[in-house]
Amino acid sequence: MIITDLFSIILRLAELAFAAIVAGINGEYLHLVRHTSSWYQGRFIYTEVVAGISLFLALIWLIPFASSFIHWPIDLIISICWFVAFGLLENYLDDFLDGACGYAFNWSGVSFYGNDQCGKWKTVLAFSFLSAICWLVSAIVGFMWVRDRETRAYRRRTWGRSRV
Known part of the structure; x- marks a missing residue:
């Protein structure tokens, strides 16, 4: 229980930062x-x-009283939204900048500071992809947690009954 809660908090902090x-x-x-x-x-x-939206949801679900694993469908939707954003930005990098920035996954010039616009685009691409992965992992872990809880509850309900 503690490990899953700790893992959930780490995922939410990563989602918030990204x-x-x-x-x-x-x-x-x-x-x-x-x-x-x-x-x-x-x-x-x-x-x-x-x-x-990701900032808002990650902040709300960081509250210890909010059971963040039951929100796995919303985590999956947000992950899909992040993958769409990544695709749109990657398409912009390739098509509209005419390949001037190079390959999207060549992150050698990535930086937060300065006037290097290609580095900034690649930073946005990298962190949008990482955010999509974090939301997807959060959804998968949440789905597995909820499924495990339902299986345990079903076993408790049917254990004492007669098989006849």
Whole structure:
């Protein structure tokens, strides 16, 4: 019980940190291009919304009284949203920047600081992918935890009954 709770807290802290990094870097970019068309910036607005929802849910489910494993369907949905955001941003990196930043998984120039826009995009890509993986692991662990609890409850209910 303690190990699963500790693992849940570690996952939620990672989800919170990754979403904060993505929201910060992506928010800075949205601030810089605030006078352009919203239609052109749709993928970045989507990523910012997913990061905001992730921040909110990770903060709420960090509270020790909130049983965070029963929320596995929402964890799965958020994971899918993160994978979509990753795909949209990776498509932008390849198609719209004409390959100027190189391969998406070549993270040699990744940095938080400075004016290296390619490094910032790769940082956002990396942490959106890591966030998607954390939410997916959280959903899988939650599903297994709930399934185990239901199996134990079923065994307790049927153990004392006669088989005749």
